[in-house]
């Protein structure tokens with residue numbers, strides 16, 4: 278008696294994708310089941326980029342299907358398909374961009390730009406088409422971190438837009454490509470929003486699955502306006518474990534909640550110091566702060582990066598760890614975070630009617 282499609286589906290309900298923590302049937306990843314006598318073939322189509330886990334998923338699924346009685350050979354193809362998700366209501370989507378991920382911090386200097394660039398590179402390493410927009414108008418650091426600070430963007434063929442620059446395979450745009458970094462610029466609030474709007478809308482983004490936006494630090498008027506004008510799928514908040522950083526990170530979280538942007542999760546940066554001489558581990562800034570905050574606010578703890586001299590040196594030299602040492606421990610952490618972020622994006626509803634925020638105008 279030959280095996281039925283239902284038997285294959287039932288078997289696949291019993292195994293869990295380590296990234297989504299769900300079974301492949303409930304995430305609608307199982308496609309195209311074909312049964313020919315005792316031969317079975319099927320596709321697993323993931324909703325997140327996961328090149329580095331394709332092989333382990335292929336083995337996991339194929340071993341499970343092989344365990345069904347009466348099955349001879351099994352062929353499993355694993356791939357990813359990234360689709361667009363909803364954004365906050367009233368904000369227009371941008372052509373050429375499927376999803377926008379805002380990387381924010383309540384406080385300056387916590388490693389937001391470092392996290393943004395390595396997250397973008399990790400998403401790309403996992404197989405996605407990725408762009409990075411440096412919205413840190415006051416202190417653009419992406420041109421330096423991508424090693425292309427002296428490059429200048431070219432106009433597009435129709436002369437209407439600017440071509441993004443290429444930084445380690447990312448499509449990149451930053452105010453830093455357009456101004457002289459040594460000349461102080463004085464920006465007023467409306468100019469910042471206008472400049473950002475232009476960088477976002479007047480760049481010729483090409484088929485980007487994820488655009489990572491490196492927001493300016495803080496939770497003032499400018500961040501709020503940006504959060505309301507950029508069509509964001511979700512936000513990632515970067516913090517260090519010190520209490521002062523965590524207090525500001527909470528403010529960031531509340532700001533996104535207010536404008537109806539989902540929080541994809543929190544990254545704790547510089548959480549642990551490993552001595553380069555003796556390997557001793559020290560929690561310079563305390564322990565568990567990021568995780569506790571996630572519990573308090575019911576958001577996901579995406580991962581923790583150590584305070585590591587290589588992260589600083591490689592990133593500040595324009596060759597971030599995900600590129601400089603793609604198989605190293607730090608890259609693995611960034612890739613795990615990237616996959617978790619992509620899963621959280623994929624979990625966002627594609628209709629947004631339920632998320633319209635209440636706007637209350639208060640006179641204080």
Ligand SMILES: Nc1ncnc2c1ncn2[C@@H]1O[C@H](COP(=O)(O)OP(=O)(O)OP(=O)(O)O)[C@@H](O)[C@H]1O
Pocket residue numbers: 382384385386387388389390391392413416418493494546547582583584585586588589590592593
């Ligand atoms: N995990 C880490 N280990 C060591 N150094 C780090 C780490 N993360 C960031 N840094 C370094 O800390 C400095 C500040 O990082 P970064 O510019 O990313 O912070 P930021 O939050 O974006 O700052 P700003 O508020 O200026 O935008 C940089 O020199 C960076 O290389």
